[in-house]
Amino acid sequence: MFYVIKVKGAKPIPDFVQIRDKDYTLRAYFRLSQIKKGIEKNNLLDFNDELTNLINQIPYGKIHKFTPTK
Secondary structure: OEEEEEEOOOOOOOOEEEEEEOOOOEEEEEEHHHHHHHHHHOOOHHHHHHHHHHHHHOOOOOEEEEOOOO
């Protein structure tokens, strides 16, 4: 289980994504414009399609619980 948060950046700061584990420890932090690279770099490729779809659908500023189907 993971928590996914999409954060809207200010002018000089880009939009970004945080992925945290069940203990709310930061597992991944990457720019929204580089989802694929961020997932790959943080060893989350097993959940690539599911995470990409979720990140594209969720609104900014909300914490979403993500339970992988695999």
